[in-house]
Amino acid sequence: MLECSTDISTSVLQKAANDTNQCCCLWCSIFFSCVIAAGPDRTHKLDSRTKPLMICLLQKVPTDFTFGSVLPSLNCFKCKFFSLTETPEDYTIIVDEEGFLELPSSEHLSVADATWLALNVVSGGGGFSGSQPIGVTKIAKSVIAPLADQNISVFMLSTYQTDFILVRERDLPFVMHTLAAEFTILRVVNGETVAADDLGITNGFVKPKLVQRPVIHPLSSPSNMFCVTSLDPDTLPTVATLLMDVMFYSNGVKESVVGNEDSGHIRFFSFSLIEGYISLVMDVQTQQRFPNNLLFTSASGELWKMVRIGGQPLGFDECGIVAQISEPLAAADIPAYYISTFKFDHALVPEENINGVVNALQVSQAEKH
Numbered sequence: 001m002l003e004c005s006t007d008i009s010t011s012v013l014q015k016a017a018n019d020t021n022q023c024c025c026l027w028c029s030i031f032f033s034c035v036i037a038a039g040p041d042r043t044h045k046l047d048s049r050t051k052p053l054m055i056c057l058l059q060k061v062p063t064d065f066t067f068g069s070v071l072p073s074l075n076c077f078k079c080k081f082f083s084l085t086e087t088p089e090d091y092t093i094i095v096d097e098e099g100f101l102e103l104p105s106s107e108h109l110s111v112a113d114a115t116w117l118a119l120n121v122v123s124g125g126g127g128f129s130g131s132q133p134i135g136v137t138k139i140a141k142s143v144i145a146p147l148a149d150q151n152i153s154v155f156m157l158s159t160y161q162t163d164f165i166l167v168r169e170r171d172l173p174f175v176m177h178t179l180a181a182e183f184t185i186l187r188v189v190n191g192e193t194v195a196a197d198d199l200g201i202t203n204g205f206v207k208p209k210l211v212q213r214p215v216i217h218p219l220s221s222p223s224n225m226f227c228v229t230s231l232d233p234d235t236l237p238t239v240a241t242l243l244m245d246v247m248f249y250s251n252g253v254k255e256s257v258v259g260n261e262d263s264g265h266i267r268f269f270s271f272s273l274i275e276g277y278i279s280l281v282m283d284v285q286t287q288q289r290f291p292n293n294l295l296f297t298s299a300s301g302e303l304w305k306m307v308r309i310g311g312q313p314l315g316f317d318e319c320g321i322v323a324q325i326s327e328p329l330a331a332a333d334i335p336a337y338y339i340s341t342f343k344f345d346h347a348l349v350p351e352e353n354i355n356g357v358v359n360a361l362q363v364s365q366a367e368k369h
Helices: 097-102 136-149 169-180 233-253 321-331 351-368
Strands: 003-017 022-035 043-048 053-059 081-086 090-096 109-111 116-123 154-158 163-168 186-189 192-195 226-229 269-274 277-283 304-309 337-340 345-350
Touching (some): 053 097, 116 169, 136 163, 136 169, 136 321, 163 169, 163 337, 226 304, 233 269, 233 277, 304 321, 321 337, 321 345, 345 351
Parallel strands (some): 003 186
Antiparallel strands (some): 003 022, 022 043, 043 116, 053 090, 053 109, 081 090, 116 163, 154 163, 154 337, 186 192, 304 345
């Protein structure tokens, strides 16, 4: 039996004016608690406590751009949400407003035309720092698929600690309305939890049109093997120079940005610093550059293979891309990390499952044609 509950405390409703119109910016703190089965180890929580985020594209071109200024908050931790992912094409930066203001101006830096909110998925009773991510496949049916069915675009970021589902801030009423169909939503009023029969966001609400899926995109699997790891934030200053070299210089812009991939091997590196916790996704060759015993590893030393989604840039408006991948994996009970970038999506699955995963996804695509 599925039991769900949600606490909602709306903190600020701000109105901002520009030259042509008035726009409303809803800042919320949302807390979902979904009890899958008896026992604390079967409790999943989904909450959003971050301020609006920006998704940026940094072109990978030889330039005098000061890369060090892209990471202004590594030492001072002023920025509470920062993620940078390198792909063969470019860099994707996800950053909160404080961090965004620190980014240097450059013709090579562009920003998506919306602000985003991060829904944080964790397992257990604590915060995201206390548990491994439950994986996108565990929330495929309860969260990912319902949002896709209601034409709500999502942007995924899996980290060592947790999974984030980013939704456009302006889509928050649609997100709440959609998840209310699956969850019992509660909110706190004067310190008491009450049923949220009226969320205060339904006036003039028009439910988005139910769209028919699938969305089909080409799939590829590079030859790299990846690890998902972390490190103690206190050790960050000792590896800051190495991180800068890995992210921006080694096999990057100091070499040709086109055609430097060997047979099936791609450049992919993801660094996240969120609420003081660090997550790293890198291939095993890059991992070997770090000092021994510095990186956190699982007891099994599990490695991951990548499924890359998209032949052409995916864009931000198309819906159902994450569902296209997560639903077949959920049906096969295969765990996955999922990292969206400005142009393409990337799923990481256990290396021993890669052939079965690719076959399952191809079969799923063929059935939906």
